[in-house]
Amino acid sequence: GQSLEQPSEVTAVEGAIVQINCTYQTSGFYGLSWYQQHDGGAPTFLSYNALDGLEETGRFSSFLSRSDSYGYLLLQELQMKDSASYFCAVVPGNTPLVFGKGTRLSVIA
Amino acid sequence: SQTIHQWPATLVQPVGSPLSLECTVEGTSNPNLYWYRQAAGRGLQLLFYSVGIGQISSEVPQNLSASRPQDRQFILSSKKLLLSDSGFYLCAWSPLGAGGGIVGKNIQYFGAGTRLSVL
Numbered sequence: 001g002q003s004l005e006q007p008s009e010v011t012a013v014e015g016a017i018v019q020i021n022c023t024y025q026t027s028g029f030y031g032l033s034w035y036q037q038h039d040g041g042a043p044t045f046l047s048y049n050a051l052d053g054l055e056e057t058g059r060f061s062s063f064l065s066r067s068d069s070y071g072y073l074l075l076q077e078l079q080m081k082d083s084a085s086y087f088c089a090v091v092p093g094n095t096p097l098v099f100g101k102g103t104r105l106s107v108i109a
Numbered sequence: 110s111q112t113i114h115q116w117p118a119t120l121v122q123p124v125g126s127p128l129s130l131e132c133t134v135e136g137t138s139n140p141n142l143y144w145y146r147q148a149a150g151r152g153l154q155l156l157f158y159s160v161g162i163g164q165i166s167s168e169v170p171q172n173l174s175a176s177r178p179q180d181r182q183f184i185l186s187s188k189k190l191l192l193s194d195s196g197f198y199l200c201a202w203s204p205l206g207a208g209g210g211i212v213g214k215n216i217q218y219f220g221a222g223t224r225l226s227v228l
Contacts, residue, residue, distance in 0.1 A: 031214060042199060042219035043153070050214075087152065091215050096143060096168075101152035 002026040004100035006088055011106045012078055020073045020103045022088035030091040032064050032071045037102070038084045046073070048091075075105075083107045111136035115200045115220030122227050128173075128187040130223050132200030135181065140202040142183040143217065144175055147197040159183060160205070190227045198223045 012018040031050035035043040049064035157175035
């Protein structure tokens with residue numbers, strides 16, 4: 001089977017740094033993706049890691065350790081607009097994405 | 110550029126009535142297409158996906174069906190809605206893999222969603 005675990009909720013202060021962890025157990029693994037979804041909106045793609053290490057895109061970074069079946073999304077210089085749900089998703093290879101249940105991030109002043 | 114259209118944005122239907130949600134993609138050919146359902150405050154549940162015209166894979170047995178009558182059109186249907194069918198329905202597309210099917214990053218691009226309330 002396939003399973004992904006991520007915290008259900010995280011709260012952080014504006015301007016701070018927050019890390020959202022994701023652990024996975026899947027029968028196939030090609031890479032790990034992250035999606036952002038604002039309330040009432042559609043998910044949008046943020047980042048993708050196929051190899052171990054850190055990928056940086058502006059204020060957002062994503063990390064992967066294949067040996068630990070673990071990844072995280074790092075958000076720096078938090079802004080109020082970053083309040084949203086964040087989903088990790090495993091790319092199994094030749095089958096559709098498997099999404100985690102999502103982490104609701106609340107940024108407070 | 111590619112765009113995905115999904116309608117209607119909101120829908121209120123009585124129990125037992127039929128359902129038809131439509132999704133179309135523009136600006137690309139042979140996309141992979143997906144239907145998801147999201148309950149309030151919950152994750153994304155994959156319902157159906159398609160790698161080509163007439164090819165539908167069902168992930169969850171239930172009261173719904175999907176069809177792909179044209180390359181860039183994906184339709185979600187039900188003959189008789191249940192209360193439990195209420196939710197946020199999302200259509201998505203991803204580029205076809207190099208060898209056909211689903212391979213590579215499989216970045217998915219989502220439509221704006223349909224909020225369905227069955228009363």
